[in-house]
Amino acid sequence: MRIRPEVFDDRAAVYAITHAAFAGIDPMVEPEEVGLLQQLFECDQYDNRFSIVALDDTTVIGHVIATWGAVNGEPLLGLGPLAVAPEYQHRGVGSILMQEIHDRAEQESISGIVLLGAPGYYSRFGYEAAQPRGIHPSVPSWGEHFMVRVFDDSCLPSGDYRYAKPFGV
Ligand SMILES: CC(C)(COP(=O)(O)OP(=O)(O)OC[C@H]1O[C@@H](n2cnc3c(N)ncnc32)[C@H](O)[C@@H]1OP(=O)(O)O)[C@@H](O)C(=O)NCCC(=O)NCCS
Known part of the structure; x- marks a missing residue:
């Protein structure tokens, strides 16, 4: 398996695995994550350094992206979607x-990354509830599912978090 930043030619495969990973009962219905990704790739808050693909030989089998949101005007990365091909x-x-x-975020001296996800999955990567760290979600009911991975406590901003525009929150 190889890991590298996503390039334009990966995108069709990234949409396909995202569709498969997030598919509901009817596989013909496109999950909202696919449209979200299309918009994220086009938006100003997209940063190619934080869009990563995993490959088996030349086949894209997984993708993760973090885009620039903001806390009180201070940029802070927001992670998602993350998808791995079901097989x-x-x-x-x-x-x-x-x-x-x-690793890339730490190399670039990023203070932290937030996400909305299952604590049972993301806590293994060092994520913790964001609100006790002073970062509040735009949707209060997200509660403990709104999480942060802190890399540098000393420059972690605090306040209300807004994701990149395509998220709409
Ligand atoms: C979540 C996902 C990215 C994990 O990818 P993966 O390559 O299978 O992950 P790993 O092999 O590193 O880890 C698998 C472990 O994660 C855990 N896990 C997966 N989803 C989980 C969840 N929602 N809650 C808690 N634990 C979870 C399980 O413990 C699993 O262990 P198992 O293999 O013993 O069952 C993949 O299942 C996926 O694409 N799911 C659909 C899309 C999605 O939910 N994305 C994340 C939200 S944005």
Whole structure:
């Protein structure tokens, strides 16, 4: 398996695995994450350094992205979507993608990354509830599902978080 930043030619495959990973009961219905990704790739808050693909030979099998949101005007990365092709799940691909995006964030001296997700999954990567850290979601009911991975406590902004525009929150 190889890991590298996503390039334009990966995008069709990224949409396909995202569709498959998030598919509901009717696989013909496009999950909202696919449209979200299309908009994220086009928006000003997209940063190619934080859009990572995993490949099996030349086949894209997983993708993770973090885009620039803001806390009181201070930029802070927001992670998601994360998707692994169903036939490659439970083999550590998601974990490797998470590790890679964290390594890159640390190399770039990023203070932290927020996400909305299952604490049972993301706590293993060092995520904790964001609100006790002073970062509040735009939707209060997100509660403990709104999480932050802190890299540098000393420059972590605090206040209300707004995701990149395509998220609409
Ligand atoms: C979540 C996802 C990215 C994990 O990818 P993966 O390559 O299977 O992850 P890993 O192999 O590194 O880890 C798998 C472990 O994660 C855990 N896990 C997966 N989803 C979980 C969830 N929602 N809650 C708690 N734990 C979860 C399980 O413990 C699993 O262990 P198992 O293999 O013993 O069952 C993948 O399942 C996926 O694409 N799911 C659909 C899309 C999605 O929910 N994305 C995340 C939200 S944005």
